[in-house]
Amino acid sequence: MKIEVCIPSWKEKKSVVLKEKATVKDLLDKLNLNPVTVIVAVNNEASIESRILRGRDTVKIIPVVSGG
Amino acid sequence: MDCCNRNPVIELNSGTKLCRTHFCKYFEKKIMRTIRRFRLLEKKEHIAVALSGGKDSMSLLYALKNLLKRSRKISISAILIDEGIQGYRSKTGKRAAALCRKLKVPLHIFSFRKEFNTTLDRIISSRDSHPCTECGILRRYLLNKAARKFKATKLATGHNLDDEAQAILMNQLRRNTALQARLGPVTGVTTSRMFVPRIKPFYLMLEKEVALYAYINGLYDEYESCPYEHDSFRAVVRDKLNDIENSHQGAKNNIVASFLDILPLLHKRYAGKDIPTCRICGEPSSSDVCNACKLLGRIKHR
């Protein structure tokens, strides 16, 4: 299935291909992101890592680390 | 904490899953526990929140205002320091001002330009420097001065558990034992009236929890980072620490907890005498001339 992913450091949305019933954790692994450092919003709702994604979900990844 | 278990937004280290409503309750309860455990507040206070417009200080102001709204003896105002960082502070500053208007919190703005007749951008471009160190020295100086000016009894900052764990490790990696004694949930408690004691109500909050609280309450969705942030040793320690936390859950908590075990000993060992004042500016200082004046002097005499 295809998931739309938006990360602030990317200029535009990207499609990521995942196997069926993949979870938020699987997506983060695929993007090589440490779950400790991000919040994942699925269709604009913050979600836990074990949430199962569905085709056409829109995922926004928000970094939690800050400076200043 | 019990939860209705609908649409969980977080899974705590304990394995408990919380929905957004119950997460916010958990978060605010934890702040109250922190305040009580470390005696951060007395019955009567005027708290100045050091507001930067980032997620930590925005959440802090929002949560404190929410928790203390029924208290008649505790008042809250906010202080914003404009360091003069092009493009960065203008954005976060606007966001901070909007939140203050919404919460009806008085906001006082102090700028490097007005107080020191320079900007961080200029300081950085004029010499080899460590942006965060110099920024920190001047900001701390100004925050104290501002808090005192508005007769604040406590200066609250948004430092979270991650910040503290990083600072502890950084001090160890550099063997800065004396500086270690100045960390902790309450700092700057001296007999000097020139110092407004600093409190960290987010002392036991993971950075991720703070970010989530901010996100849920609409305080944070666009991520900005300071252009100088990457240069810092802190960024290195932070990233390594997050890797360790990912493979060894609870590591950050344990770093801070073991630090708290030895903090009383550190305090005893480095107990300060009365803090003298800087002979140039009259601000509290551990030596004859304070760090801010030393730094400003170096910039001037180039």
Ligand code: SF4
């Ligand atoms: S990241 Fe460093 S330079 Fe930027 S605001 Fe924070 S302390 Fe100052």
Ligand SMILES: [Zn+2]
């Ligand atoms: Zn619930």
Ligand SMILES: [Zn+2]
């Ligand atoms: Zn001075």
